[in-house]
Each structure stands twice: as C-alpha cells, then as structure tokens.
Amino acid sequence: MKPTLQTVADEVGVSRSTVSNAYGRPDQLSPELRERILDAARRLGYAGPNPTARSLRRGRAGAIGVLFTDVLSYAFKDPFAVRFLQGLSLAAERHSTGLLLIPIPDDADAARAAVRNAAVDGFCVFCVAEGHPARQAILERGLPVVGTELHATDPEMLAAGVDEVAATRTAGAHLTALGHHRVAIIADLLHPALGPLTTPVRGPEDVSYQGDRERMRGYQQAWEKAGLDWDEVTIINVAGNSREAGLDGAARALDRRDRPTALIAFSDVIALGALDALRARGLRAGRDVSVIGFDDIPQAAEAGLTTVRQPAKEKGRIAGELLLDPPATAEGRRVALPTELIVRASTGPALDGRN
Amino acid sequence: MKPTLQTVADEVGVSRSTVSNAYGRPDQLSPELRERILDAARRLGYAGPNPTARSLRRGRAGAIGVLFTDVLSYAFKDPFAVRFLQGLSLAAERHSTGLLLIPIPDDADAARAAVRNAAVDGFCVFCVAEGHPARQAILERGLPVVGTELHATDPEMLAAGVDEVAATRTAGAHLTALGHHRVAIIADLLHPALGPLTTPVRGPEDVSYQGDRERMRGYQQAWEKAGLDWDEVTIINVAGNSREAGLDGAARALDRRDRPTALIAFSDVIALGALDALRARGLRAGRDVSVIGFDDIPQAAEAGLTTVRQPAKEKGRIAGELLLDPPATAEGRRVALPTELIVRASTGPALDGRN
DNA sequence: TTGAAAGCGGTACCAG
DNA sequence: CTGGTACCGCTTTCAA
Numbered sequence: 202m203k204p205t206l207q208t209v210a211d212e213v214g215v216s217r218s219t220v221s222n223a224y225g226r227p228d229q230l231s232p233e234l235r236e237r238i239l240d241a242a243r244r245l246g247y248a249g250p251n252p253t254a255r256s257l258r259r260g261r262a263g264a265i266g267v268l269f270t271d272v273l274s275y276a277f278k279d280p281f282a283v284r285f286l287q288g289l290s291l292a293a294e295r296h297s298t299g300l301l302l303i304p305i306p307d308d309a310d311a312a313r314a315a316v317r318n319a320a321v322d323g324f325c326v327f328c329v330a331e332g333h334p335a336r337q338a339i340l341e342r343g344l345p346v347v348g349t350e351l352h353a354t355d356p357e358m359l360a361a362g363v364d365e366v367a368a369t370r371t372a373g374a375h376l377t378a379l380g381h382h383r384v385a386i387i388a389d390l391l392h393p394a395l396g397p398l399t400t401p402v403r404g405p406e407d408v409s410y411q412g413d414r415e416r417m418r419g420y421q422q423a424w425e426k427a428g429l430d431w432d433e434v435t436i437i438n439v440a441g442n443s444r445e446a447g448l449d450g451a452a453r454a455l456d457r458r459d460r461p462t463a464l465i466a467f468s469d470v471i472a473l474g475a476l477d478a479l480r481a482r483g484l485r486a487g488r489d490v491s492v493i494g495f496d497d498i499p500q501a502a503e504a505g506l507t508t509v510r511q512p513a514k515e516k517g518r519i520a521g522e523l524l525l526d527p528p529a530t531a532e533g534r535r536v537a538l539p540t541e542l543i544v545r546a547s548t549g550p551a552l553d554g555r556n
Numbered sequence: 557m558k559p560t561l562q563t564v565a566d567e568v569g570v571s572r573s574t575v576s577n578a579y580g581r582p583d584q585l586s587p588e589l590r591e592r593i594l595d596a597a598r599r600l601g602y603a604g605p606n607p608t609a610r611s612l613r614r615g616r617a618g619a620i621g622v623l624f625t626d627v628l629s630y631a632f633k634d635p636f637a638v639r640f641l642q643g644l645s646l647a648a649e650r651h652s653t654g655l656l657l658i659p660i661p662d663d664a665d666a667a668r669a670a671v672r673n674a675a676v677d678g679f680c681v682f683c684v685a686e687g688h689p690a691r692q693a694i695l696e697r698g699l700p701v702v703g704t705e706l707h708a709t710d711p712e713m714l715a716a717g718v719d720e721v722a723a724t725r726t727a728g729a730h731l732t733a734l735g736h737h738r739v740a741i742i743a744d745l746l747h748p749a750l751g752p753l754t755t756p757v758r759g760p761e762d763v764s765y766q767g768d769r770e771r772m773r774g775y776q777q778a779w780e781k782a783g784l785d786w787d788e789v790t791i792i793n794v795a796g797n798s799r800e801a802g803l804d805g806a807a808r809a810l811d812r813r814d815r816p817t818a819l820i821a822f823s824d825v826i827a828l829g830a831l832d833a834l835r836a837r838g839l840r841a842g843r844d845v846s847v848i849g850f851d852d853i854p855q856a857a858e859a860g861l862t863t864v865r866q867p868a869k870e871k872g873r874i875a876g877e878l879l880l881d882p883p884a885t886a887e888g889r890r891v892a893l894p895t896e897l898i899v900r901a902s903t904g905p906a907l908d909g910r911n
Numbered sequence: 912t913t914g915a916a917a918g919c920g921g922t923a924c925c926a927g
Numbered sequence: 928c929t930g931g932t933a934c935c936g937c938t939t940t941c942a943a
Contacts, residue, residue: 203698205936216914221938230912248696252675253611254936257919262608263673264656269645283633290624290659299674300657301619304649318618319654320607320675341603343558560920571930576922585928609920612935914943919936926931 204247212241224250256320264299265289265524266321268329268339279442279470280498282327284513285349289325291514292521298322309334316342323347323524326358328442330392330409347524349516350411351537359527360535361519365415366422368509368540372465372493373423375507375542380551381463381491382427385435386420387450387475388413388467389442402436416467416495435461439471447474448481455482455490462551463491469498472506476547487549497543505546512538559602567596579605611675619654620644620879621676623684623694634797634825635853637682639868640704644680646869647876653677660690668693678702678879681713683797685747685764702879704871705766706892714882715890716874720770721777723864723895727820727848728778730862730897735906736818736846737782740790740809741775742830743768743822744797757791771822771850790816794826802829803836810837810845817906818846824853827861831902842904852898860901867893 210220215238222229223238242249256262267289286300293300301321305312316324316338323345329336331354339346340355351362376384390402392409400407405421408414417436424431437453439446447466454461455478466472472494479486486492486505494501497510519536528534565575570593577584578593597604611617622644641655648655656676660667671679671693678700684691686709694701695710706717731739745757747764755762760776763769772791779786792808794801802821809816810833821827827849834841841847841860849856852865874891883889 207936217937218914218939219912222913225938234912246696246698248693248698249672250938251612251936252673253608253617254919255673255938256608256675257606257612257921258936258938260919263675266654278638290657294659294661297670297673299621299659299670302645302655302657304645304655306649315652315654317604318607318610318652320611320618338603341601343601343603561922562920572921573923573930573932574928577929580922589928605922606920609935610922612920612937613922615935912943915941917939919938921935922933924931924933927929 204242204245206247206250208245209238209242209247212245213238221250253320262320262322263297264301264321265293265521266301266303266316266319266324267327268303268305268316268324268335269327279468280500281468281470281496281513284498285327285517285520288514288517288519289521290517292518292525296521296525298525305329305333305335313338325520325524328410331411332409333392345524345527347520349520350415351535352415353411359520359523361516361523361538362412362535363511363516363538363540365412366419368511368542369416369419369495370422370426371419371540371542372495372509373420374426375544375548376463376465376491376493377423377427377429379463379491379548382424382429382551383433383459383461384463384465385437385451385454385461386417386465386467387437387439387447387454387471388416389440389446389471390436390438390467393440400438402438404431404436413467420465442468442470444470444474444477447471448477449474451475451478452481455479455484461490463493463548466492466494469494469496469501469506469508472508472547473500473504476504476506486547489552491548491551493548501543502545507545507548508543510541510543559597559600561602561605563600564593564597564602567600568593576605608675617675617677618652619656619676620648620876621656621658621671621674621679622682623658623660623671623679623690624682634823635855636823636825636851636868639853640682640872640875643869643872643874644876645872647873647880651876651880653880660684660688664689671697680875680879683765686766687764688747700879700882702875704875705770706890707770708766714875714878716871716878716893717767717890718866718871718893718895720767721774723866723897724771724774724850725777725781726774726895726897727850727864728775729781730899730903731818731820731846731848732778732782732784734818734846734903737779737784737906738788738814738816739818739820740792740806740816741772741820741822742792742794742802742805742809742826743771744795744801744826745791745793745822748795755793757793759786759791768822775820797823797825799825799829799832802826803832804829806830806833807836810834810839816845818848818903821847821849824849824851824856824861824863827863827902828855828859831859831861841902844907846903846906848903856898857900862900862903863898865896865898 223235312335326348347359349362390408405414405417437450439450464475494508497508578590667690681703702714704717745763760769760772792805794805819830849863852863
C-alpha cells in the first residue's frame with residue numbers, strides 16, 4: 202500500500218491537517234515538528250501530497266492543454282510551431298503549470314473524448330481547423346481557450362495573433378509592384394477531417410483554417426488594389442505543412458506550361474521546399490521565379506527568403522499569459538502582434554513575356 | 557456554479573451512479589434513459605465527468621510526464637528528440653494517455669516541486685543528467701520510470717536504449733581504420749546544474765550524461781584496440797546540443813595548430829554544425845577533415861554525414877509502451893534497440909603528415 | 912500551534 | 928437496469 206498523508210500523520214502522531222501544512226504552508230507549524238514530519242515521510246517513502254487529490258481539492262489542474270493533430274509531427278516539425286511552444290512553455294513555467302500535449306485521434310468520437318478527459322485549466326488551440334470536432338468539444342468544456350486568430354468568431358476565445366489580412370496585403374503589394382500577376386499560392390489549406398483533400402480551392406471561402414483564409418484574403422486585396430485578375434492566381438493545396446509538401450506543390454506549379462512568375466507560400470517551411478524545387482530545375486529564386494513565405498523562421502534568413510515576419514515565441518508566450526491570467530476587459534483578451542515584411546533576395550522583378 | 561454529476565442527476569431525477577454510467581458504461585442503462593441524461597447534460601452545460609475527480613477515483617492520472625530542461629528548447633530543436641517524442645506520443649495515444657511536458661526550473665527546489673506536483677502515471681526521463689535533483693525526485697515518486705540508458709544504475713528503471721559503447725566502438729574502428737588518431741570529440745557533456753561548464757573533461761568519468769559517457773567509452777575502446785594514444789584525442793565540451801554549438805566546438809578544434817584529422821560529434825545536429833565550420837574554412841568533409849555524427853537524422857543523409865543510426869521513433873514508442881504497460885519479467889523491462897554505422901561521404905582517409 | 916470535520920466530483924461494488 | 932454507500936487523498940475553514 203502506498204503511503205498517504207494519513208500514514209505519515211499516524212506515524213508522527215499528528216493530524217492530517219498538520220502534515221498537509223508541513224508541505225503546503227510551512228509557516229503554520231513549528232520548524233521542529235515540520236522536520237519530524239518530513240523525516241517520517243522520507244522514512245515511509247511518502248513523496249508528498251498526491252497531485253491529483255490536491256488538484257481536485259484546489260480546483261486547479263496545474264496544466265494547460267495543447268491539442269495536436271497528426272501525432273504531434275506537425276507541431277515538432279515546423280520551427281515556427283516550435284518557437285510558439287517555447288513561448289507557451291515560458292508562460293507555463295512562470296505559473297508553475299505544465300503543458301499537456303493531447304494527440305487528437307482521427308476518430309471524431311475519440312477526439313471529443315480526449316478533450317473531455319483532459320485534466321487541464323485551459324486549452325490552447327493551435328492549428329486546429331474551425332470545423333474540427335475537437336474544437337467544439339473544447340468550447341463545451343467551458344474552460345478558457347486561447348487561439349491565434351485575432352478575429353475568431355467565438356467571442357469567448359482569447360487570442361494572441363497578427364492581422365493576417367494586413368500582413369499579406371502588404372506582401373502582395375510587394376509582389377504586384379514587382380510586376381507579378383500570374384502567381385501560384387502553395388499552402389496546406391484543407392483539413393482532412395473536414396472533407397477530401399482534392400476539393401478545389403478557388404478562393405478564401407474554401408479554406409479550412411482561418412489564418413490561411415485571411416492570408417489569402419490579403420493577397421486577394423492586393424490583387425484587387427493593383428487592378429489584377431485573381432483568376433490568374435493558381436491555388437495549389439498541399440497535404441501538410443512541410444518542406445516536402447512545399448517541394449511537391451512548387452513542382453506542380455513550375456512544371457505548368459504557363460509557369461507562374463512567383464510562388465506564394467503560406468509558411469516558410471513550404472517556401473523552403475519551393476526553393477528546393479527551383480534549385481532542382483536550375484531556376485534562380487528572385488531572378489527566374491520569385492518566392493515569398495510567411496513566419497520568418499531562422500532558416501528563412503539563411504535561404505535569403507522574402508517573408509512576413511511574425512513574433513513566434515512572443516505569440517506563444519502571450520497566448521500562455523492570456524490563458525493563465527485572463528484579462529478582465531474584453532479589449533485585453535485579444536492581443537495583436539506586429540508583422541513586418543522582410544524583403545530578401547528571393548523576390549525580384551517579374552520575368553514575364555508581357556513585361 | 558458549474559454543473560456537476562449531481563446537478564444532472566437531480567434534473568433527470570436519477571442517482572449520480574446512473575449519470576456516471578451514462579458516460580462511462582453505456583451498457584449499464586437503457587438507451588432512452590441515457591439519451592435523456594445526455595440531453596439534460598447538454599441543456600445544463602455539463603461537459604462530462606470532471607477529469608481530475610475521475611483520475612482521483614480511478615487512481616490513474618491519464619498522462620505521462622516528460623521532463624525537459626532549457627524551457628523545452630532542446631527537445632524541440634533536435635530532430636532526434638522530435639522523433640523520439642513522436643514515438644512516445646504514438647504509444648501514449650494508443651493508451652488514451654496524454655503527454656505532460658514538465659519544464660524543469662533551474663532552481664533545484666522548484667525542480668523537485670515540479671516533479672512532485674505532476675499528475676502523471678509515470679515519467680520518461682529524457683536527457684536529464686544523472687545527478688540532477690529532478691531525477692532524484694522522480695525516483696522518490698515511486699512511479700514507473702523509463703529512460704534511454706540500457707545500463708541505468710537504478711534497477712527499477714525501465715529502458716529503451718541502444719548499446720552505446722558497442723555502437724561507438726564500431727564507429728571508432730571505422731575512423732582508426734582510415735588512419736585517424738589525432739581527433740576531436742565535440743559534445744554537450746556537462747550539465748550546468750552539476751557544476752561549471754569549464755570543468756575540464758579528460759575522459760568518460762567526467763561526463764554528466766550516461767549516454768554520452770558510454771559513447772566516449774566506445775571510442776576509447778576503439779582507440780585502445782588500434783593501439784592508439786587516447787591523449788591524442790581532444791575533448792571539446794560545448795554548451796547545448798545544437799548546430800550552433802557544433803559550429804563553435806568545431807571552430808575551436810579546427811583553428812588549433814595541430815588540427816585534428818577527424819571530428820567526432822555525439823549527435824548529428826552537432827555534426828551538422830561541424831560541417832558548417834568546415835565549409836566556412838573552405839575545408840572539404842571526408843577529404844580534408846572527416847566528420848562523424850550520431851543518430852542519423854534525416855538531414856544527415858542530405859549532408860552526406862557518416863553517422864551511427866539509431867531508431868529514434870521506435871525508441872520513443874517502446875519507451876512509452878514500457879511505461880504504460882510494464883512487463884512483468886526483469887528481462888523484458890530493458891529493451892535493446894539496434895544501431896548501425898552508416899558510412900557516407902563525410903569520412904575518408906586521414907590526411908596527416910605521419911600517414 | 913494543532914485538530915476535527917466537511918467536502919472537492921466521481922466511481923464502483925453490491926443489493927434490489 | 929437502477930440506486931445506496933463507501934471511499935479516492937487532500938485542503939481548508941473554524942474552534943480549541
């Protein structure tokens with residue numbers, strides 16, 4: 202039988218309360234008694250109050266839940282996600298809180314169950330598509346929830362995000378100013394749980410993820426503003442947010458007869474894959490074909506990738522703080538982070554017959 | 557007031573047990589009653605049984621704890637660690653269990669507290685040095701613990717690991733066969749919590765981490781077997797397991813007057829950094845200087861890095877299975893995984909005056 | 912400074 | 928198929 206508070210109390214000849222105090226409120230008893238209690242505990246192999254029982258009593262789980270699809274692989278593969286998690290963990294550490302990673306099973310019922318069974322004080326919804334069953338289950342828990350979409354539809358939702366539309370509108374203006382109009386967008390736009398990946402994506406309304414949808418809107422607005430035809434934009438949906446996916450998607454774009462003059466990736470990892478595709482074809486980025494990304498991960502600088510910078514770690518940190526210490530006012534509950542267009546060598550004037 | 561089981565029971569006019577059964581054992585009550593209960597729950601905004609309370613009653617936390625130092629950054633940065641975690645999460649998912657990431661605070665007392673307060677069913681000790689205070693605290697919890705050291709000193713400890721000594725003995729033989737004897741070892745060998753990072757490392761006994769210690773032993777044995785002088789081996793301790801650390805460490809080795817003919821990294825990320833250092837000096841890997849790594853992460857193949865392959869994801873998966881379903885027999889509690897020397901272009905004959 | 916008592920929200924056995 | 932009844936292990940007033 203594992204020792205409990207009672208075991209120790211009996212051993213020392215005091216009450217449970219006193220033993221509890223020895224651990225949680227050292228100032229409530231004499232140092233000698235405390236020492237005696239701790240000694241006895243050590244002797245009995247008692248490792249301290251049971252965390253679960255303590256959580257139940259205190260009404261605080263001591264962890265925040267982070268949901269992941271694809272057995273975590275996405276989360277760990279994208280340097281942006283990694284930085285975000287680092288920020289989140291920073292906030293968690295500050296509040297003596299753990300991070301509970303919850304792998305979301307593919308099955309919808311199992312996914313809901315996973316959410317319902319998570320002993321957490323709040324959830325961070327990171328890259329979970331809006332219609333996903335797990336998302337609904339999270340809202341039902343009635344716990345604080347933080348996301349990265351500044352304009353999330355649910356009013357209860359906390360958010361640490363950037364103005365995606367404005368960010369890509371600027372990025373788009375950069376491209377149109379360089380004379381690009383026949384371009385291809387490459388991104389992981391469709392969530393598999395919501396429908397077949399072959400669904401054609403014509404515009405923002407077909408995109409599963411809110412962030413990506415807004416990014417597309419920004420580019421659309423830039424095209425409008427420049428008086429360009431959105432139909433000249435090819436939208437290529439790829440499976441997954443990864444360098445390999447970017448390579449595939451870019452290959453599909455580059456091997457068309459009317460090769461686009463620029464490739465727009467919705468993340469840097471995808472953009473990096475696009476650069477790989479260019480290289481494989483002997484094409485020079487920023488000269489033959491322009492490439493633009495999103496995030497500004499460290500590798501983007503090395504690769505000379507033009508991209509939109511967003512503060513990844515800070516985003517995570519603020520998301521964590523929002524969750525662990527929710528502001529009282531509605532305004533404080535949505536924090537907007539800045540973005541910046543970082544122009545590097547991968548974008549240049551459009552090389553186009555018509556120019 | 558948040559609704560509880562009782563609230564729902566009262567609403568429907570049944571007992572708590574029945575409501576509990578409606579969630580946990582659907583076969584214990586009529587479908588109609590169950591529907592009525594679930595309906596009422598929905599109406600009242602009851603999201604299902606409180607996970608903490610359930611855990612307490614069931615005696616199962618539903619999560620395994622994974623300890624991390626350095627606010628998780630190490631864990632997320634090394635592709636090997638990422639794969640390991642993926643494997644771990646795979647096992648966790650199979651057992652409907654979450655992964656609780658526990659950032660270990662620098663302060664020893666806080667670290668112990670973090671371990672004691674974790675509501676978990678077991679711990680996975682991944683890259684936590686042997687003398688680390690958190691490690692002691694883990695053992696005290698009396699929960700199952702899995703590590704990656706096959707020859708861990710604690711008999712209770714479960715393990716999914718490789719024969720590090722044999723692996724590097726083979727790798728070392730490869731190098732000595734190529735004529736290398738004046739080499740440099742580059743690795744993150746000293747744990748900061750255990751003493752200053754400037755402590756000189758002369759041999760295996762000075763290394764903080766068991767795995768690294770054994771890797772060094774393997775190389776030492778290869779040197780002995782080849783009749784070479786271990787004193788010709790320079791040991792360079794770097795801070796952290798990262799590409800940057802590898803770059804730094806290699807720089808220190810390459811800029812010496814008696815430049816080593818080969819660089820031995822204890823991880824591929826460090827080896828990749830070493831390749832960066834070579835490149836920066838116009839040196840060709842495998843021609844001017846040889847480089848060998850450990851792990852065989854995907855980037856190793858791209859970089860043409862000779863390395864020791866170990867099954868990262870499988871290691872994590874097995875660690876998870878061991879933890880969640882500990883074998884009864886002592887033999888089954890330590891699983892040995894295979895390693896393989898993968899020879900690529902980064903190693904070649906020693907370029908040495910004396911050869 | 913110490914202790915008694917009342918839960919925190921459930922689960923599971925067992926009787927009906 | 929349903930309900931009564933003990934707990935799970937701890938924290939926290941409140942009195943002594």
